[in-house]
Amino acid sequence: MTQPRRAAAAPIPDTEVPAPSEMPSPGRMEAFSDGVFAIIITLLVLDLRVPRLTALHGTLGAALLDQWPTYVAFTLSFLQVGVVWSNHHTMFHYIFRTDHKLLAYNLLLLMAVAVLPFTTAVLSEYIRGDDAQRRLAAQIYSGALMAVGVAFNAIWQHPLNAHLVHPHSDQHRLYALRRHWLLIPVLYAAAFALAFVNVYVSVTMYIVLLLYYALPGPFVLRRVTAWQARKELAA
Amino acid sequence: MTQPRRAAAAPIPDTEVPAPSEMPSPGRMEAFSDGVFAIIITLLVLDLRVPRLTALHGTLGAALLDQWPTYVAFTLSFLQVGVVWSNHHTMFHYIFRTDHKLLAYNLLLLMAVAVLPFTTAVLSEYIRGDDAQRRLAAQIYSGALMAVGVAFNAIWQHPLNAHLVHPHSDQHRLYALRRHWLLIPVLYAAAFALAFVNVYVSVTMYIVLLLYYALPGPFVLRRVTAWQARKELAA
Amino acid sequence: MTQPRRAAAAPIPDTEVPAPSEMPSPGRMEAFSDGVFAIIITLLVLDLRVPRLTALHGTLGAALLDQWPTYVAFTLSFLQVGVVWSNHHTMFHYIFRTDHKLLAYNLLLLMAVAVLPFTTAVLSEYIRGDDAQRRLAAQIYSGALMAVGVAFNAIWQHPLNAHLVHPHSDQHRLYALRRHWLLIPVLYAAAFALAFVNVYVSVTMYIVLLLYYALPGPFVLRRVTAWQARKELAA
């Protein structure tokens, strides 16, 4: 009548396990986000299609080159999502407790990120279109990144207010990061508006912003501080 | 003749490693579930299609707006799966040992969740259809969420019975959560039945339930308790 | 001239970190496998297609019912991959060190598992076909699961030989599991052969084996042992 497996489930001693905190560590939120990011970043690989040998008109090289907007879209989208992931990684490095609000904001961020491959593909297809198409494509692209930026700031502002960051974090860095990320929605709103004037200004901004946010943390700020420190030392 | 790599595999001292428990921690179950959730939540992004420039009739704006049921389906499905994930996250916060039954129930939950993007897409396509189509779509949608609800309750009831929850968990909260989740299949069964009367009542219920289960834990219960406590303090 | 970030990278004190073992823990192998399993298990969801409202002939119900082989394939494939995952989970519960061979065997397992959605879909499509089609479909299905079984046994035999299992594991259970898993390729080879005689015998075996391997560990063995123990106690 003995059931060894059930027996093992007897209540374990009181001292062994602490009560679960009401504010769990962000481990599982990071794991879920990483899964979503991993899928989104590879999404446009699905658009790389091998032309069938039997259906080929002209050379293979020409057929492959003909798909160039797909390659551009894949590369841009991969880099753009990669940069968002890398900033998400920086952000959660300082967060060590979560609550329900943080979880909700993070889901909204993931939803905004999920449309980036789509908006990137629209832009890379219609940059070859007429003026109106080009402008609309740029504004859709700006809009998605504005939404990403707003969600980013919601995520980051909340832990600062609700004491969810590591208690020993460098406060200067936390607020430098806030300024750093606060600029994202502002700058993409500017790119949105500038698309009415000249789409190529907006596109240039996308590339500059992609590269800037690929740099570690508040890069410029860090360099300015270091330069001031050197100047003071020299004086 | 020496094989340094094999040597490292010699039996390690007895005291170093404890015997593996028959009831492992749910770490890997969570990781696998997170992977499945991550895929399911992004599934409808695949339906966002860029209209080809050369195949475009009319403006780009019109072509994109024409896809609106796809956008509605993506948004609803993302939020619905996100809410399920968030409740799964709450649930497993209290579970710290697993057994085979829990694993089986969890697989059934994941299978039910996996069809949510499909049932959501059916609903958002046929809400524009005739009465019979609209009703069937709503009932399919209700049915999938009833299945999700049943699996949720199977998962949660089992650890309560089999001592798989953290031994120091707040018992009141565990049972408040049980009541909270017990309502899911009941309410979606009601939505199923009401679709015979008026589909829009069911659809309103979906939105209310989506928002309600997006709130942390037993939100209303918590508020009622807090309100009673305040009243008692005032008396 | 100061660069605080680079300074942090100075060599850390000797005592803090142990040298990396040549046989890492299987953590990352499990994480990678979980990712692959999560994708494979959801693969056939992609085949659930919403019939377009404007292209609908007849009722929505009829159009959806018409897709029934897709639903069967999805359900079977989900359960089959779920059962493989659950056995993989049991297996790696006892493995606590890895080497290169284990990693290679695990990759081969994942490759065999990756074709299960395909072979399941072939079977559920051609079970309605003629005799020759039905037989071939069953043999392809058996073949894939034979490959899964062979890989499973390679994975499990190796840690037993090379001391990669937890040193305090219950030896009886380890060898009971070996017998349990040794039967997989044998039984699917039998199902392969029986398909020449009668396909429905093979299909019945698939269902029985699916259910049997869904049970925890060597279920029958455990029950026999418990029954013997009870009989001895009664005597």
Place this chain on the structure above:
Amino acid sequence: MTQPRRAAAAPIPDTEVPAPSEMPSPGRMEAFSDGVFAIIITLLVLDLRVPRLTALHGTLGAALLDQWPTYVAFTLSFLQVGVVWSNHHTMFHYIFRTDHKLLAYNLLLLMAVAVLPFTTAVLSEYIRGDDAQRRLAAQIYSGALMAVGVAFNAIWQHPLNAHLVHPHSDQHRLYALRRHWLLIPVLYAAAFALAFVNVYVSVTMYIVLLLYYALPGPFVLRRVTAWQARKELAA
């Protein structure tokens, strides 16, 4: 008026939690990479298509055999990505701190790996083509693996320079691995060049290199060292 949840968020005691390091452990980078690898390795499974029963011309066997380039592409791509993952696993076994540069190099590696299923499918389709097609397909294949190799070396060179490897790692092994991986881009560059002379030489190289890098670490080097040790012992 009491809000128990908010109260729990009060600053926790100073001594409990250490300040977050500026150089986090690579845990999340590995998790994200594993997700991306898991998707890429299963990508070509999507190309395995079940011929519809009603659309079948000739036998099922013939229809399935007709898809053989798809099977070859899937198998090759799975093995190729699996070998890259396994080397990534070896590499990160020795890395225990990360910085922003490592993260960027890793993203570039993942981008190069993401195109491997595509370049493999091109090769397995056009190996049946004419001379020019075959050569181009081989050069695209070589090019993608050269890019993978370059990213691999960037990832590995950086931690060696910037003290991000485990401080107690065997230095000989670290530098043996460097030589091991330094050969990847060189050998694939050779395969690229040789495709001008004879494509089949390049294809032979792909198979040899796939097998060689499937072996653990610097396999040949290890064997040579062991052989020398044995010779010295014998002398």
